[in-house]
Amino acid sequence: MRKELDIKTKKADVLIIGGGTAGCYAALTLSEQSQLSVLVAEKAHIKRSGCLAAGVNAINAYILPGRTPQDYVDYAAKDAEGIVRNDLLLTAAERFNEVTAHMERLGLVILKDENGNYAARGNRNIKINGENFKPLLASALQEADRVSVLNHVNITDLLTDGGKVYGAVGFSVLEETAYILEAQTVLIATGGASGLYRPNNPGFSRHKMWYPPFNTGAGYAMGLRAGAEMTTFEMRFIALRCKDTIAPTGTIAQGAGAKQVNAKGEVYEEKYGLTTSERVYGTVKENLLGNGPCYLRTSGITKEQEDDLLKAYLNMAPGQTLKWVESGKTPGESDVEIEGTEPYIVGGHTASGYWVNTNRESTVKGLYAAGDAAGGCPQKYVTGALAEGKIAALDMIRHYRPAGAAETEEPFASQEAGARLRKQARRYLAEYEKIRNEADPPFSAEELEEAMQKVMDAYAGGIGCHYEFNEKQLAAADERIAQLIELSGHVGASDMHELLSVYELKERLLVCQALIAHLRSRKETRWHSFQENMDYPKRDSAYEKYINSVFEDGKIRIIERELVKEAVYEHKDS
Amino acid sequence: MSIRIREEKCVGCGRCADVCPGTLIGFREKKAHMDYPKDCWGCVSCVKECRTGAIEYFLGADIGGNGSTMTVTEDGNILHWKIRKHDGTVKTIDVNRQDSNKY
Numbered sequence A: 001m002r003k004e005l006d007i008k009t010k011k012a013d014v015l016i017i018g019g020g021t022a023g024c025y026a027a028l029t030l031s032e033q034s035q036l037s038v039l040v041a042e043k044a045h046i047k048r049s050g051c052l053a054a055g056v057n058a059i060n061a062y063i064l065p066g067r068t069p070q071d072y073v074d075y076a077a078k079d080a081e082g083i084v085r086n087d088l089l090l091t092a093a094e095r096f097n098e099v100t101a102h103m104e105r106l107g108l109v110i111l112k113d114e115n116g117n118y119a120a121r122g123n124r125n126i127k128i129n130g131e132n133f134k135p136l137l138a139s140a141l142q143e144a145d146r147v148s149v150l151n152h153v154n155i156t157d158l159l160t161d162g163g164k165v166y167g168a169v170g171f172s173v174l175e176e177t178a179y180i181l182e183a184q185t186v187l188i189a190t191g192g193a194s195g196l197y198r199p200n201n202p203g204f205s206r207h208k209m210w211y212p213p214f215n216t217g218a219g220y221a222m223g224l225r226a227g228a229e230m231t232t233f234e235m236r237f238i239a240l241r242c243k244d245t246i247a248p249t250g251t252i253a254q255g256a257g258a259k260q261v262n263a264k265g266e267v268y269e270e271k272y273g274l275t276t277s278e279r280v281y282g283t284v285k286e287n288l289l290g291n292g293p294c295y296l297r298t299s300g301i302t303k304e305q306e307d308d309l310l311k312a313y314l315n316m317a318p319g320q321t322l323k324w325v326e327s328g329k330t331p332g333e334s335d336v337e338i339e340g341t342e343p344y345i346v347g348g349h350t351a352s353g354y355w356v357n358t359n360r361e362s363t364v365k366g367l368y369a370a371g372d373a374a375g376g377c378p379q380k381y382v383t384g385a386l387a388e389g390k391i392a393a394l395d396m397i398r399h400y401r402p403a404g405a406a407e408t409e410e411p412f413a414s415q416e417a418g419a420r421l422r423k424q425a426r427r428y429l430a431e432y433e434k435i436r437n438e439a440d441p442p443f444s445a446e447e448l449e450e451a452m453q454k455v456m457d458a459y460a461g462g463i464g465c466h467y468e469f470n471e472k473q474l475a476a477a478d479e480r481i482a483q484l485i486e487l488s489g490h491v492g493a494s495d496m497h498e499l500l501s502v503y504e505l506k507e508r509l510l511v512c513q514a515l516i517a518h519l520r521s522r523k524e525t526r527w528h529s530f531q532e533n534m535d536y537p538k539r540d541s542a543y544e545k546y547i548n549s550v551f552e553d554g555k556i557r558i559i560e561r562e563l564v565k566e567a568v569y570e571h572k573d574s
Numbered sequence B: 001m002s003i004r005i006r007e008e009k010c011v012g013c014g015r016c017a018d019v020c021p022g023t024l025i026g027f028r029e030k031k032a033h034m035d036y037p038k039d040c041w042g043c044v045s046c047v048k049e050c051r052t053g054a055i056e057y058f059l060g061a062d063i064g065g066n067g068s069t070m071t072v073t074e075d076g077n078i079l080h081w082k083i084r085k086h087d088g089t090v091k092t093i094d095v096n097r098q099d100s101n102k103y
């Protein structure tokens, strides 16, 4: 018997896709500062979804007394070798402190010194208890006026007409229901993309990765399919993490001041440089020189420091505390082994993501992006995600119903456009039914995902190739990913969770396709390890520009853009 | 890294299934069931959410686990973390939500 989904239609002034850090904060801002109705569609549950599920260890982006937002811009621009948007960094940095203060009012615990100032960790961080960051945000949202939250609804496609967004479609991951969500304004807050490459632990613990395995690049993929422009995917993010548990290392490195040492006990970090990518590169090189494993030197810390570390990890990566206790090798006795993760695409750490104007509107009218989904603004972290959610929300309020538009304007109001949009929605829903009724699919989504990760690992600079690649390998990667995209058109799903897996696979494959095109277009090595092109091992000033992309007729078209120097950037041409 | 659910302790409230960021927990005969053990991120959200201590967290053998388990119970602002080692010994660590990280 042919399976069919129930269809539910909902309308709001603003649709927010992804109820994570940026999405929740944008919704809160809209509720507090406007009368607009807001719908948040979240594939899991806003209480613990996304990056903040386990907690965070510090606020990584904060303007400490005596420093200015411009100092932050200068630091992030230098760390990214100049390929950033100053306008985006500055507008985010100007709001780091106000969103922090707001989180404190919502209940976030922040460490204070004897004078009542926030206690600094290094030059840009402050110390918090981030275990309940997300529940605090979620409970504030639950009380907000005019906001409704659709938990367990996964969005797959945007509805657009004439270069403007009018809503999105998705499905419940629990019930046999499809959703058509109509809105004039849409925010993409779906985070970045993990699971593109073969992970550190490819077996039983395959999802023990740093970035949430449930952030699959859905926002990038739906944006690409809707014609939105992306930027700087080639600046991949590779994290230096605790071996096996892939727990963050900042708490040990910045917090406890531990140095990176090789197996001979030599401090190697100065040898390779101290930018984020150079720290990864140095570790890779030391291993290749036969000097591995590499560690963060914690041995010798006091018992009290050790107890504090054990507690700090419980607040963000409890697996690391379990590992220390279970193995008996506590950080005071043994150094902490470190390794590089598989590469991710994540706009909160590097500059990849949507190409947006200063107000975070994408090249599709009415479609905004914030947080890890938005590009051009690396090292924005948790406060940057909140700040961008707010910046986007404030612009939506300013632009909603532009002068001349009727008060009653509805997304699907005009007859012809409405008919086209309804047809578009039906086409996407028909795709769900096709997948659910696929007879005898040759491969499962899981099998194709593994194949994709293997291709990316071997030919597009994964862990297995020490993050290096050359032009021939990228061409091979492109060809193999194209084959897998073809095969992904014939996978089936027997329940809603499998339907989710099929979409996650398709999203990742499209992100891989775009990523490979970006990697092929930057014919230099701008950032060690993040983008290490062995055919062009040096930096080339001809590439002091952005590599952007759009998706047209199944292909990625690359657009090179000059560095933006103005304080305010507006989209001009395409 | 994954979780195990002790059926005898589960009262079927559904809190764990609701919050899992990957929607990995389902139900079998009114008891929570880990449907996708290999897809667990190890975020411990479900363990914190369970009021009956029915969920245990463990490290897979591929990442160095040797059979110890971890549970957590909440008492106001205090989280009592309990690590039961494979040799039967137990270590508890209490963390107050009102205390910031020192690092």
Ligand SMILES: Cc1cc2nc3c(=O)[nH]c(=O)nc-3n(C[C@H](O)[C@H](O)[C@H](O)COP(=O)(O)OP(=O)(O)OC[C@H]3O[C@@H](n4cnc5c(N)ncnc54)[C@H](O)[C@@H]3O)c2cc1C
Pocket: A017, A018, A019, A020, A021, A022, A023, A041, A042, A043, A044, A049, A050, A051, A052, A055, A056, A057, A058, A059, A060, A061, A153, A154, A155, A156, A189, A190, A191, A192, A210, A211, A212, A214, A215, A216, A218, A219, A248, A348, A349, A370, A371, A372, A373, A380, A381, A382, A383, A385
């Ligand atoms: C493990 C970890 C530790 C970190 N630690 C720190 C730290 O200590 N300090 C710091 O400042 N920063 C830290 N960061 C960075 C910071 O947490 C992130 O940059 C920030 O939270 C990103 O916010 P976001 O809203 O873009 O993404 P998220 O908060 O991840 O939100 C994305 C949301 O979209 C949902 N979603 C995805 N796809 C769909 C779809 N198709 N339909 C519907 N919903 C969807 C997801 O479920 C999720 O809820 C850390 C990040 C990670 C991963």
Ligand code: SF4
Pocket: B002, B003, B019, B020, B021, B022, B023, B024, B025, B039, B040, B041, B042, B043, B044, B045, B046, B047
């Ligand atoms: S630990 Fe996290 S990812 Fe794993 S089952 Fe529990 S809630 Fe889900």
Ligand code: SF4
Pocket: B005, B009, B010, B011, B012, B013, B014, B015, B016, B017, B031, B032, B049, B050, B051, B052, B053, B054, B055
């Ligand atoms: S939260 Fe605990 S008691 Fe409730 S369903 Fe889950 S395992 Fe069972």
